[in-house]
Amino acid sequence: MDNKLMLMIPGPTPVPEAALLAMAKHPMGHRSKEFDGIFAECTENLKWLHQTSSDVLSLTVSGTGAMEAGIINFLSAGDRVLIGTNGKFGERWAEVAEAYGLNAEIIKAEWGQPLDPEHFREKLEADKDKQIKAVILTHSETSTGVLNDLETINRHVKAHGEALIMVDAVTSLGAVNIPMDAWGIDVIASGSQKAYMIPPGLGFVAVSPKAWEAYKTAKLPRYYLDLGKYRKEAAKNTTPFTPPVNMFFGLQVTLQMMKAEGLENVFARHKRLMTTTRAAVKALGLPLFAADDAASPAITSVMPPESVDAQKVRTLMRKRFDIALADGQDHLKGKIFRIGHLGFVGDRDILAAISSLEAVLRELGHEGYTPGAGVAAAAKFLAES
Numbered sequence: 001m002d003n004k005l006m007l008m009i010p011g012p013t014p015v016p017e018a019a020l021l022a023m024a025k026h027p028m029g030h031r032s033k034e035f036d037g038i039f040a041e042c043t044e045n046l047k048w049l050h051q052t053s054s055d056v057l058s059l060t061v062s063g064t065g066a067m068e069a070g071i072i073n074f075l076s077a078g079d080r081v082l083i084g085t086n087g088k089f090g091e092r093w094a095e096v097a098e099a100y101g102l103n104a105e106i107i108k109a110e111w112g113q114p115l116d117p118e119h120f121r122e123k124l125e126a127d128k129d130k131q132i133k134a135v136i137l138t139h140s141e142t143s144t145g146v147l148n149d150l151e152t153i154n155r156h157v158k159a160h161g162e163a164l165i166m167v168d169a170v171t172s173l174g175a176v177n178i179p180m181d182a183w184g185i186d187v188i189a190s191g192s193q194k195a196y197m198i199p200p201g202l203g204f205v206a207v208s209p210k211a212w213e214a215y216k217t218a219k220l221p222r223y224y225l226d227l228g229k230y231r232k233e234a235a236k237n238t239t240p241f242t243p244p245v246n247m248f249f250g251l252q253v254t255l256q257m258m259k260a261e262g263l264e265n266v267f268a269r270h271k272r273l274m275t276t277t278r279a280a281v282k283a284l285g286l287p288l289f290a291a292d293d294a295a296s297p298a299i300t301s302v303m304p305p306e307s308v309d310a311q312k313v314r315t316l317m318r319k320r321f322d323i324a325l326a327d328g329q330d331h332l333k334g335k336i337f338r339i340g341h342l343g344f345v346g347d348r349d350i351l352a353a354i355s356s357l358e359a360v361l362r363e364l365g366h367e368g369y370t371p372g373a374g375v376a377a378a379a380k381f382l383a384e385s
């Protein structure tokens, strides 16, 4: 059936109708009083979402642009930085750092495993003359469905005292608690097509006062992504360059929706979606790629049964039920499939995805489970939660 596509990928995520309708309006002048008002409201609510009184800047970029802005505004070529990598997006941080000539030390874990906070502690404690300028990591590693232990790693960074902490929160901001001010996180990068519930096109960078101090001496070249420009203009409720005004119409609506739901409830919903999905997948006898204690509330990575091709699962899910699941990335392409439950996703969506998955597995000849076991496990968890 046409026009029934259900996105169960970790971005772009589904967009609520109220936001779609808001974005369907004619654009307005970005130097108008009317737009200033919308921009000001969005900025206030972005701060609420980040749990900060510092700056949250909106850029016309994807998530990677927000990450790159973090690197170039607060660091200089040759700076020693620690970068955690345990998946595709951690590796992207390393690539950006390399492109700008940082002296990056990689703290690695296997794909599917969380970063070990102890490895950060050891390096930070050994750095007596405070040469480490930043610790950089991905919070929710979308390529594997692992949630790294940001809180503990951040505690070690705080004990070091000098280094900034920069976080790719592209699939965790708005799904997991990241109290920016309370924890003292310095830079948080995120993107609109994730928990923000609007299409791709806006990137957000939150900046602490400590990072602004580093900005003063950072020497990497910057122009379009010079966050000082965005900060100066945001103080006047505007942007240095033409923003995608219609995206802000949508953002205004979705931030209001999140506020109405309440931050704690938004986090609890993502946790519930994750736990329901995992309970159902286990009941189907399929191995999960990330362990329970390191699982991302945004995404669940699943290994198909040996007799079944992951690619075929995704193809049939799309063809028969119009549900889009994500492939594995890089060496995991075709080896796992990923179920996104991020943003505008509710209990009903999980039940639909799990029952469809059961039907697809049956069609593909997988018999290692009791028919209905996935749905039963999901329904049981939902009834009890």
Ligand SMILES: Cc1ncc(COP(=O)(O)O)c(C=O)c1O
Binding pocket: 010, 011, 062, 063, 064, 065, 089, 138, 140, 141, 142, 143, 168, 169, 170, 171, 191
């Ligand atoms: C954790 C993470 N970081 C960075 C990105 C890159 O974002 P973009 O593709 O918007 O540049 C993504 C995209 O999925 C992501 O999931």
